[in-house]
Amino acid sequence: MKHAAGLLAFVARFAVLGLALAFVIGLFWPGVGSRLRAHFGMPVAQPAAATAAAPEAPPAPASYADAVARAEPSVVNIYANKVVTEQAVRMYSDPLMQRLFGGHLVGTYQHPEQSLGSGVIVSDKGYVLTNNHVIANANDIQVLLYDGRVAKATLVGADPETDLAVLKINAGNLQPIRMADQKKLRVGDVVLAIGNPLGLNQTVTMGIISTIGRQLVSGSPEDFIQTDAAINLGNSGGALVNTRGELVGINTLLIGKAADAEGIGFAIPVNTATEVLKQLIATGHVVRGWLGADYAFVPVAADSGLPAAARGVQVTDVYPGSPAALAGIQPHDILLRMGTHGILDPADLRRYEASLKPGTTLEVSGLRNGSPFHVKVTLIARPAQASVSLQQGQS
Incomplete structure (x- = not known):
């Protein structure tokens, strides 16, 4: 019994000594084990594949001078x-x-x-x-x-x-600005506001896109880019550009300290500005299609017959004599589709109808008291609306 215990202790000491020796060799000569196994024709263990990491954003440039x-x-x-x-x-x-x-x-x-x-x-x-x-x-x-x-x-x-x-x-040697792709804009993108604040001539301020698609006036088809890049009086009409120097929007509004706000400015998106630009050059004015109804988000209730993530709009009011009234659209109707366009929400429908030419006829589909309905409407020109104006904020 004593002989077996002594033999076990002897083996244990040499095992510990061997592990310590292997640790030292591996520490100072990494890879020697793989080379020895390869020398004697033994299989070599392959390192485990690295876990796919999330793509990292490129580092921010040290300067935006090029833009x-x-x-x-x-x-x-x-x-x-x-x-x-x-x-x-x-x-x-x-x-x-x-x-x-x-x-x-x-x-x-x-x-x-x-x-x-x-x-x-x-x-x-x-x-x-x-x-x-x-x-x-x-x-x-x-x-x-x-x-x-x-x-x-x-x-x-x-x-x-x-x-x-x-x-x-009437001037020569002009350098037109390059337009950005609005579809690529993301909340958090760095933007630069360039303009003439307070008459101080060319001034550049920096911030990020705070949100996209901000609506300031209920019932208006227009939306804005919100940014915390400093926009001051005199910046109106100036450029909001990305880090490549491409036009993202036209600076237009600010909410100042009079409203206990800081870092809240607004720019007209480049796509809206481009469309208005084309119409003003062509005709001197802008014409928008109009259905003639006011909308709200779809109320989702247990008895609405709609999925939890319901799209579309609920009609809140119909203007007398409007295309919607002539087509028989009623308050509380749920509108889901206009022509081939699936309606997402009130802002989406306002933008879409405004993009259509007056005289366009299409089918509007929706639900009335839970039952599907389809009507034909012919859009007319949108009546003149009051321009967007914040008392504290035209820049």
Whole structure:
């Protein structure tokens, strides 16, 4: 028994010694075991395949100077001069009367006023895209180019609903901006705002896309890119570009500290701006299709007969005499399809109907009290709507 125990202890000591020796060899001469097995014709163990890692985003560049250099020559400063008529008030000379009655109107007077803004060169033929509120009611518009030249601009057309306007300047050697692919925009993408804030000339600020498809006015077909890139008064009509210097949107609105907000600005998406640009150059105005109803999200309830992730819209109101009213569409109807277009939500339907030409006839499909229905509608031109305006925020 003692002999067996001694033999076991002897084997154990040599085993421990062998493991320690193997550890030292493996530490200082890694791979020697594989080479010995290969030398004696023994199978060599293959390393386990590395677990597929999630693709890593490319590192952010140390500078965005290249993007600015590509885009900045396409951004211009706009100075819109107008004559403003205001009421003239005469104050009482007696301090007591002045305190009691203030003053009284004695007619009107006129004085010059200048609006500052920005614009983007979109064609080598001299077309400049800007905001409508920058040039509204102006009788003289001057454009300061990147290279210091000054050109007089004429108004080609304006669209108050999107707050876009197109100017035309007579100048050569212009550098049109490159347009981005809006479908590739993602929340979190870095963007740069270039413009003329507070008359400080070419200024660049940086931020990210905070959200896409932001709607600011119920019932409007237009949506916005929200960004935290600083947009200030004078940035209106300027460029929001990506890190390749391509136009992502036209800066137009901000929500300032008056609303206890910080880092909330809005830009008109490049696709919307491009479509408006084409129509304004072609006809001087923008025409949109209109169904003539107001919509809300589909209420999902146990008795709605709809899946939990229901798409479509619920009709909340129908305008008398509108295409929807003439087709028999009623409040509480659920609209699911318009022509071949599957309706996602209210914003999607507003954008789609606005993209169609007046006079277009198509079939609208939906549910009424849980039963399918199909009607033919012929769209008409969308009536003029009030332009998007935040009291604290046209930039």
